[in-house]
Each structure stands twice: as structure tokens, then as C-alpha cells.
Amino acid sequence: MKNFDDIKNLYNENILPTYARYPVAFVKGAGSRLWGADGKEYIDFASGIGVNSVGHSHPKWVEAIYSQAGVLSHVSNLFYTEPGAVLAEKLCGFAGMRGLFFSNSGAESNEGVIKAARKYSFDKYGAGRHTIITLKGSFHGRLGATLKATGQEKFHKDCFAPFMEGFRYVEANDFSVLEAEAKAGDVCAFLFESIQGEGGVMPLDADYLQKAAELCEKNDWLLIADEIQTGIGRTGEWFGFQNFNIKPDAIAFAKGIAGGLPLGGFLLGEKMYKTLNPGDHGTTYGGNLVCAAAALSVLEILEPILPGVKEKGAYIREKISAMNLPQVKEIRGMGLMIGIKLEGIANTEAVAKLLEAGLVALPAGADVLRFLPPLTIGTEDIDAGLAIMEKVFKW
Numbered sequence: 408m409k410n411f412d413d414i415k416n417l418y419n420e421n422i423l424p425t426y427a428r429y430p431v432a433f434v435k436g437a438g439s440r441l442w443g444a445d446g447k448e449y450i451d452f453a454s455g456i457g458v459n460s461v462g463h464s465h466p467k468w469v470e471a472i473y474s475q476a477g478v479l480s481h482v483s484n485l486f487y488t489e490p491g492a493v494l495a496e497k498l499c500g501f502a503g504m505r506g507l508f509f510s511n512s513g514a515e516s517n518e519g520v521i522k523a524a525r526k527y528s529f530d531k532y533g534a535g536r537h538t539i540i541t542l543k544g545s546f547h548g549r550l551g552a553t554l555k556a557t558g559q560e561k562f563h564k565d566c567f568a569p570f571m572e573g574f575r576y577v578e579a580n581d582f583s584v585l586e587a588e589a590k591a592g593d594v595c596a597f598l599f600e601s602i603q604g605e606g607g608v609m610p611l612d613a614d615y616l617q618k619a620a621e622l623c624e625k626n627d628w629l630l631i632a633d634e635i636q637t638g639i640g641r642t643g644e645w646f647g648f649q650n651f652n653i654k655p656d657a658i659a660f661a662k663g664i665a666g667g668l669p670l671g672g673f674l675l676g677e678k679m680y681k682t683l684n685p686g687d688h689g690t691t692y693g694g695n696l697v698c699a700a701a702a703l704s705v706l707e708i709l710e711p712i713l714p715g716v717k718e719k720g721a722y723i724r725e726k727i728s729a730m731n732l733p734q735v736k737e738i739r740g741m742g743l744m745i746g747i748k749l750e751g752i753a754n755t756e757a758v759a760k761l762l763e764a765g766l767v768a769l770p771a772g773a774d775v776l777r778f779l780p781p782l783t784i785g786t787e788d789i790d791a792g793l794a795i796m797e798k799v800f801k802w
């Protein structure tokens with residue numbers, strides 16, 4: 408097997424440098440633990456950015472993939488297949504939605520939902536009512552529409568212009584600026600993350616979201632939840648919005664759904680599930696049999712443990728709070744989506760130090776350390792991870 412330097416050199420010679428990577432090459436994982444090419448063991452509080460929701464190499468997940476791959480893996484969406492249909496029925500049920508479209512990633516899921524929202528409005532009101540309101544600090548993806556939908560100027564670099572038109576950004580948790588958007592008469596939808604993930608693990612105010620939902624209803628703006636990070640059990644509910652007592656018209660999901668295989672999609676509710684018709688949208692891979700079988704196993708593994716996710720999150724937040732660390736300014740989030748606002752240390756530096764000490768974590772926003780452990784993590788691994796954090800931060 409190649410050692411770390413060999414792997415790093417292969418990367419540097421052949422892979423485009425779009426990421427500043429941390430100096431580890433992982434070669435193996437089991438549960439909430441990972442191993443590097445040098446044999447060193449790590450506790451995983453990152454789950455590949457919220458993707459490995461059932462940990463690494465879960466035996467049921469492995470078995471589901473093996474047995475499906477050995478029978479039939481892919482035939483395209485020109486034909487009917489069983490696993491995707493069963494999965495869609497489950498997800499529609501969990502979300503209270505009427506129809507689903509599968510894609511392969513988060514950004515693709517949002518791109519699809521943006522098309523569906525614009526078509527809904529076009530069919531009903533005609534051209535020009537196409538604007539999608541998103542929140543400052545949001546993150547919705549890196550593709551054509553989603554790059555512009557992302558409410559952070561640093562992503563809209565001139566070198567990538569021209570961008571897709573039809574997005575406006577408002578300050579989160581300020582209802583009056585959202586309400587004022589109605590004057591222009593060109594809005595079709597409001598797209599939000601119930602907890603902004605990449606932006607720094609910022610939960611929206613429940614009162615704000617409920618008022619926003621009422622405003623959307625009043626103006627026939629579609630309420631679209633980007634559940635790509637908050638969905639599939641991450642907050643202790645199947646979907647993040649379920650913590651806020653609102654009901655969206657559409658939901659985008661991805662990251663955790665297939666436990667490590669690329670799968671995403673969007674769900675449409677009563678109001679708009681008849682919007683898309685043959686030829687309106689498509690994907691070659693979306694919802695293929697192996698990814699769908701993996702996702703079904705993920706839901707089966709998560710169903711009995713979902714009620715414990717909020718407790719695990721509360722346990723982690725309380726333990727960190729009790730450490731009284733000078734660098735910790737605020738602890739926020741829901742379930743196993745945890746953000747720790749830092750001071751006196753850059754978040755990327757904190758992540759690098761934790762990694763060196765054996766804990767895999769993530770940065771978020773400008774100054775937040777983010778934990779997204781596998782939802783299956785046990786107390787022993789939580790305690791081991793937090794002990795590393797305490798040692799690193801108590802200098």
C-alpha cells in the first residue's frame with residue numbers, strides 16, 4: 408500500500424488544486440473511527456461532511472450494497488426499478504410530500520428544485536415572476552444556479568461571470584426585509600436552510616421561520632427547505648424543518664441519505680408536485696439501484712436510533728460547556744449538527760490541531776468549529792473525541 412507522501416504526491420501531480428487539504432490520507436474506517444495511511448487511528452466527528460450518517464463500513468449498509476451490486480446496479484431512468492420506488496415512498500412519508508426526483512448531489516438537488524419553482528410560477532402567473540429569495544450567509548452549492556443562490560459574496564467571483572439571474576438575498580431573522588420583497592412582485596420562492604451549515608451552524612429563529620412560512624403562503628411564494636445538511640436525521644428529526652413547526656412546499660436533500668454513496672434529490676408537496684412533466688428534468692445516474700439500496704439500509708439503521716440523536720447532541724454540548732475552554736465563545740446547533748464559535752484561534756487551525764491529536768472535525772463560517780459525527784456514534788467514541796478536544800484546547 409502507498410504511504411502518505413506517495414498518495415499526496417500523486418494528488419499534487421494529477422488532481423486540480425481546488426482544495427487546501429489537511430495532511431492525512433485515510434485508508435480505512437469502521438463505525439466512528441478512521442485510520443490513516445500511516446496506521447494512526449482517528450475519532451470521526453466529521454462524517455465526510457455529514458455524509459457517513461451510519462458511520463463507516465456498517466455491516467448492514469455494506470451487505471445492502473454488495474447484494475444489490477451483484478444483481479443489478481444501473482439501467483438509467485428510462486426504465487422502472489424497485490429500490491428507488493420503495494425509497495421514494497419512505498421519504499415522501501417521512502417528509503409529508505407527494506413526489507420525489509432523485510439526483511446525485513446536493514447542488515444538483517437544489518438546481519432541480521429551482522427549476523421546479525420557476526416552472527410552477529410560470530405556469531400559474533406567466534413570465535417574470537422568477538426571483539428566488541435566499542438568506543445572507545447561506546450555502547446552496549457550487550453549480551450555475553446554486554452558486555448564485557448562495558448568499559455569500561465571496562462565492563460570486565467576477566472570473567465566473569456571467570451568473571444566472573433571479574436571486575436576491577436578505578438578512579436572516581429580519582422579517583421586515585423579507586416582507587418588503589413582496590413589493591417588486593417578481594418573487595416565486597424563498598429558499599432557506601433551517602440551520603445554516605457551511606455558513607457557521609446558525610439555526611434560524613423559530614418565530615422568524617414561522618412568519619416567513621405565513622408570508623410565503625399569503626403571496627403564493629414557494630417555501631423551499633434546503634435540507635442537504637440538516638436532513639436525514641442530522642438534527643434528531645428526519646428533516647430540520649420539523650423542529651420549527653412549519654411545512655415547506657419543497658425539500659432538497661443529499662449528504663446523509665445513502666451513507667457515503669452519491670445520492671440526493673428533491674421532494675415536492677401538495678402545491679407543486681404536478682409541476683414537472685416528461686422532458687422537464689432529468690439525470691442519467693439519479694437514484695440508481697445501488698445508491699437506492701444503500702439509502703434504504705441507511706433509513707433502516709437510523710429509524711430505531713433517531714430518537715437518541717437529540718440526546719447525544721445535548722450530551723456533547725453540555726460536556727463541551729463544562730470544560731470551560733477559553734477558546735469557546737458559544738455552542739450552538741441541534742442534534743448532531745454542532746457549531747462551536749471560537750475566539751483566539753482560527754477555526755482551520757483548530758481543525759488542524761485536533762486532526763493531529765486524532766480527532767477529525769470541520770470548520771464552518773468564519774470562526775466556527777463544526778462537529779457532524781455519525782448518527783450511530785456511541786458514548787465511548789463521543790467521550791474519546793471530547794477528551795482529545797479538551798487536551799488540545801487546554802494549553
Ligand SMILES: *Cc1c(COP(=O)(O)O)cnc(C)c1O
Nearest residue numbers: 512513514546547548604635636
Ligand atoms: C453541502 C451542501 C450543498 C451542496 O451539496 P454538494 O453535494 O456538495 O453539491 C448544498 N446545500 C447545503 C445546505 C449543503 O450543506
